[in-house]
Amino acid sequence: MRRGRSERGVLLPPQEMISKLEKTANAGNFYEAQQMYKSIAARYAAAERYGECLDILQSGASVQLKNGQVTCGAELGLLLVENLTKGKFPVNDENLDRIRKIYKDFPRIPVPQNFGENDDVEKLSETIGAAKARVESCSSFLKAALKWSADNGGQKGGSPELHLMLAEYTCSESPELDMAKVSLHLIRGNSPERFASTLVNFMDKCYPGEDDLAIARAVLFRAALSIGGQTRKFSSCNVYTPLVILPRSMPIPPGPLTQAGSSPKNIKERRGSIKREGAHVRTPSRHVRNSI
Structure with missing residues (x-):
């Protein structure tokens, strides 16, 4: 029994961890922050403290996305959906709001549709590649959320709101x-x-x-x-x-x-x-x- 109390005792209040990790990420140490977000969230999940785990992952996803780290943000978003499933969280406005907030932090960078003859081909190629990566990352996150919503009390085909999010982001960001x-x-x-x-x-x-x-x-x-x-x-x-x-x-x-x-x-x-x-x-x- 003492051992269990000791293990739970090392888990600091989630808000302290969120503030500490946010400072690390905003200082430009994105990789270090990413590993810390994942490891600390896993410890909360192992203790079946899924609510705090979700708070940490949601904060981490938003911080990374706001700093332009789309792959890192999407990965933490996927972990959040995974823990929504593990914790058997129902599809309600509170849990959907976590998805909404992460979705809103995905970068919106319109891809130019008309390319001039003097445009840098290499730069255009990088721009298109980055746009495809953003769409793929956001799509993976929202498709996972759709599966969670379909399996946990939502509509058979998934939440209509999530379907609309996926369609809107694809329309606005996809180069093709x-x-x-x-x-x-x-x-x-x-x-x-x-x-x-x-x-x-x-x-x-x-x-x-x-x-x-x-x-x-x-x-x-x-x-x-x-x-x-x-x-x-x-x-x-x-x-x-x-x-x-x-x-x-x-x-x-x-x-x-x-x-x-x-x-x-x-x-x-x-x-x-x-x-x-x-x-x-x-x-x-x-x-x-x-x-x-």
């Missing part, structure tokens, strides 16, 4: 935007308006001819997830949600799918005429829905 992957998170998010605005912004930047594809993909993703029962926030909207909720100040670029003849009403009429002609309209198969 993959709209297909982003759409999968936006459609599971809790903001149809942001989904619509992101879609229109992408249509304005994509290659000619891809704008209609972007709309069709968004509608089909929405339809497939609706059939699978994986959307809640969108449940009061139909599959044309990304189109009909746009503000009037944000016009949709013209194209075959956005013409008046392709409105939901006219498409419904066409479908009826197709059925009368004996054609068969298929819905996405279970395999397709699961893959989405």
Whole structure:
């Protein structure tokens, strides 16, 4: 019994440790601070003092990210999610707020989209490489948080708020935007308006001819997830949600799918005429829905 008390006695109050480690990191000793954050947090976790462990890891992740140490910050963020899982912490506003605060501290450094002929190729390559590293680090952190939220009382596919965070960071920081992957998170998010605005912004930047594809993909993703029962926030909207909720100040670029003849009403009429002609309209198969 004495031994147990002695082991717990060496654990200083977490706020003292947080202040000490923050000074070490802010002095530029990032590697030393990182190892201390990890070892001290592990000792609190071993003593099953998960609350204090989370406080230390959250502080460490934010301090490292604010100092531009993205890899270190993401690593501590992943450890925080790991301890949320070990401690069986529920998905509630208090625990989600830890994720929110770390997410907000990830650097936002827009990558230039138009490169001039006289630009330094090596510098541009470094800029793009750093942007990819930021997106990968933030994605790893948020995907781990999504898994925790799905396994500990959240929605089946993970917290809609976390899906939206992942989509937003990828859109703002990725030098090579993959709209297909982003759409999968936006459609599971809790903001149809942001989904619509992101879609229109992408249509304005994509290659000619891809704008209609972007709309069709968004509608089909929405339809497939609706059939699978994986959307809640969108449940009061139909599959044309990304189109009909746009503000009037944000016009949709013209194209075959956005013409008046392709409105939901006219498409419904066409479908009826197709059925009368004996054609068969298929819905996405279970395999397709699961893959989405």
